[in-house]
Amino acid sequence: MSAAPPDPDRAAPVPSPCINICRMSEATGWCDGCLRTIDEIANWSLYDEATKRAIWHELEARHAHLMSQRSARNKASP
Amino acid sequence: MNALPASIRVFERGWLSSNNVLLTDARHTTLVDTGYATHAPQTVALVRHALGPRALDRIVNTHLHSDHCGGNALLQQTWRCATLIPSTETETVRDWDETRLTFRATGQFCERFSATGALAPGMRIELGALDWQVLGAPGHDPHSLMLYCADERVLISADALWENGFGVIFPELDGDSGFAEQQAVLELIASLDIATVIPGHGAPFANVQQALERAFSRLAWLRADPRRNARNALKVLLVFRLLDVRATDFDALTDMLEHASAMRAAAAMLAPRDAWPALLRRSVEELAGSDGPLHVDGERVSAREP
Numbered sequence: 451m452s453a454a455p456p457d458p459d460r461a462a463p464v465p466s467p468c469i470n471i472c473r474m475s476e477a478t479g480w481c482d483g484c485l486r487t488i489d490e491i492a493n494w495s496l497y498d499e500a501t502k503r504a505i506w507h508e509l510e511a512r513h514a515h516l517m518s519q520r521s522a523r524n525k526a527s528p
Numbered sequence: 529m530n531a532l533p534a535s536i537r538v539f540e541r542g543w544l545s546s547n548n549v550l551l552t553d554a555r556h557t558t559l560v561d562t563g564y565a566t567h568a569p570q571t572v573a574l575v576r577h578a579l580g581p582r583a584l585d586r587i588v589n590t591h592l593h594s595d596h597c598g599g600n601a602l603l604q605q606t607w608r609c610a611t612l613i614p615s616t617e618t619e620t621v622r623d624w625d626e627t628r629l630t631f632r633a634t635g636q637f638c639e640r641f642s643a644t645g646a647l648a649p650g651m652r653i654e655l656g657a658l659d660w661q662v663l664g665a666p667g668h669d670p671h672s673l674m675l676y677c678a679d680e681r682v683l684i685s686a687d688a689l690w691e692n693g694f695g696v697i698f699p700e701l702d703g704d705s706g707f708a709e710q711q712a713v714l715e716l717i718a719s720l721d722i723a724t725v726i727p728g729h730g731a732p733f734a735n736v737q738q739a740l741e742r743a744f745s746r747l748a749w750l751r752a753d754p755r756r757n758a759r760n761a762l763k764v765l766l767v768f769r770l771l772d773v774r775a776t777d778f779d780a781l782t783d784m785l786e787h788a789s790a791m792r793a794a795a796a797m798l799a800p801r802d803a804w805p806a807l808l809r810r811s812v813e814e815l816a817g818s819d820g821p822l823h824v825d826g827e828r829v830s831a832r833e834p
Contacts, residue, residue: 470545
């Protein structure tokens with residue numbers, strides 16, 4: 451039971467991105483917690499290490515996208 | 529990792545939901561363990577994604593903890609699937625006897641479901657066109673089962689063996705035997721020819737020998753002082769609650785401690801009753817270290833955000 455933030459670039463095997471908020475968002479098609487698609491969650495244990503690392507990087511980009519959307523929305527509101 | 533046969537799909541979930549194992553063949557589609565109740569819509573989505581137009585027609589539960597059977601109700605509502613549970617739990621589930629089900633004792637939640645059949649140690653079952661032996665795995669839970677496929681050398685170990693340890697030995701909290709049973713379960717696993725373990729939590733793993741060595745040594749460590757098992761139980765149940773509700777406060781956790789008999793039993797092994805608030809605070813603070821799963825801010829306790 452360790453919740454140390456994983457470093458997917460160094461850790462082997464590459465850890466699961468799951469953070470236990472396992473709920474799909476209709477708006478994004480991503481899990482509200484880990485930001486993976488249902489396809490990526492379902493197939494996670496089939497992926498090789500390189501694919502898992504690539505998805506971790508993609509998740510960073512999705513997170514940044516969500517953050518920029520949120521700040522744009524905040525600016526737009528009166 | 530050895531590749532698993534194509535008829536076995538593992539949905540690796542997290543800490544709050546157990547893994548789900550989907551086994552398909554021409555006759556049946558079966559899901560072994562269904563995750564936690566609040567994650568049930570995602571469990572349904574994963575099964576639907578994997579099965580396409582096919583229906584899920586069977587659920588098998590290794591044991592009836594809320595993180596392993598919490599998706600049963602929604603899966604049953606979605607597909608009217610048959611549900612096989614450990615045979616010794618049949619009456620408990622039929623009557624939905626909350627005093628014997630573990631949900632109230634652990635301060636957890638599970639929507640009511642029904643069972644249509646039962647599994648017991650010594651039985652065999654075909655899943656994913658493979659022959660599986662049903663093995664008893666008391667220790668973590670007196671009713672728990674494992675599934676072993678000798679032809680493919682695969683063990684579905686539930687919470688009896690993880691890559692790093694095993695589940696809390698709950699019976700010992702109530703003064704019942706559990707360490708001896710867990711020792712026997714580990715010895716049983718050591719006697720099997722296994723290429724891949726699909727654990728209840730964490731990724732499937734191949735190095736069974738190393739996992740067993742760690743488990744044997746952890747068990748010896750817990751047995752040497754049963755308060756270690758109690759301390760671990762308290763922490764595990766606290767983290768589970770926080771991952772579930774995300775944020776709460778010390779008063780609510782004290783209230784939880786008073787009402788959840790497994791937590792109460794663990795606390796009773798560790799401190800006199802008037803010292804429980806301090807015990808709770810100490811346990812939470814130990815979980816809120818720099819790389820711990822919890823965060824404390826005054827009276828407020830939350831799950832650490834990544």
